Amino acid sequence: MRPGTLPLAVLLTWFLIPVPAGAQLQPDTPEKPELEWCLDHLPYRHDYPDDGKPFGPSVDFMQELAQRAGFRLRFSPNTPFSRCLRQMEQGKTDLMIRLNDSPDRRRYMHLIPFDRARTEVLLIRKDSPDVQYFHQLAELNLLVVRGYNYNHRALKQLAQQTRSIPIDSQDAGLQMLLIGRGDALISSFEVARNRIQSNPDYHGQFKVASLDLEPDEASFVHLALAKASPYAHLRQQLAEAIETMVADGLIPHYFHNLPQTVASDH
Incomplete structure (x- = not known):
């Protein structure tokens, strides 16, 4: 382990807040809250066809998260990344995934780590x-x-x-x-x-290019929940659901088994 880095399980443990004994995730009822995931078209992760709903491993991940955390998932229109960030800050959308950490983002998002960042x-x-x-x-x-x-x-x-x-x-x-x-x-x-x-x-x-962009220390990508969302109080439920998905080994299943070659572009 590099100096200054911590295992993902430790970070998640610190993030969670103790809950009363017997507390459970919300049941599958019509009263479940509906959270919007702001996303764009990202091939092989979350494809977003012009005439249909998004699909791909990121979509499967978010649907599993919704099931475990007890909310209904709604997809935003196909939205550029930078616009999603603005909508998160304004409370016009609820969720984004695979975001890097930064002080500015922590200002308007709750960030829940779930996977190692890519180089x-x-x-x-x-x-x-x-x-x-x-x-x-x-x-x-x-x-x-x-x-x-x-x-x-x-x-x-x-x-x-x-x-x-x-x-x-x-x-x-x-x-x-x-x-x-x-x-x-x-x-x-x-x-x-x-x-x-x-x-x-x-x-x-x-x-x-040959330039080495390996970061100085390991970092994580996060599920982001907008602090201005009407459902910001669900951050603990989301963190608990993420923790169970990490413990069940689902992160590699959803994010580490993607195509490995691209013609001659490497």
Whole structure:
């Protein structure tokens, strides 16, 4: 274990508040609260077709969470990530998943850890020179998702530089990178892989730079509950349900068994 890090089970234990003996999750009744999950289209995680409901392992995870925590799950429309954050802050939606921690997010969200964060990578066009060192990033027009919280400390600083280009989603970033309206995009490897895999226009167009973006210490992704939500008082029920899902070994089932290859884009 790296210094300064704690196992997920310990973090969840600290998060939970003791409850009276015999307390149970809410029964399956029509009076169950209905919470909205704000999400976008993320291939192989939560696909969101234009003419149907979302599907995929993240959807299965959220439905299992709703069952265990005793609430009904409602899907938002297909909503860009940055807009979901704004709606969480305003109390216009209730839940998001797989968010990194930050002081600003803790200001308006309850964050419940449930999985290790993924290492980020720097995506560049296939014909671009390689990027090996952090000082090279200062020379690039870096595509930065609004509201995204990067795991590596240096990336958080670079995201504020004058040459950064704000975008609403990683898919928008890939489109801009493809046509040369930016030089590089930072993404988790898994998310980039899935988006490239799902769009033939992206095949063979990008590569991962050699720059090592491994964070200094392990971090977690979280289920987020808006503090301005009318259901903010359910945070303990959500934390208890997450704890049972972690104990039952369901996190790898939902999030660690995704496609492993993307043409020649690695």
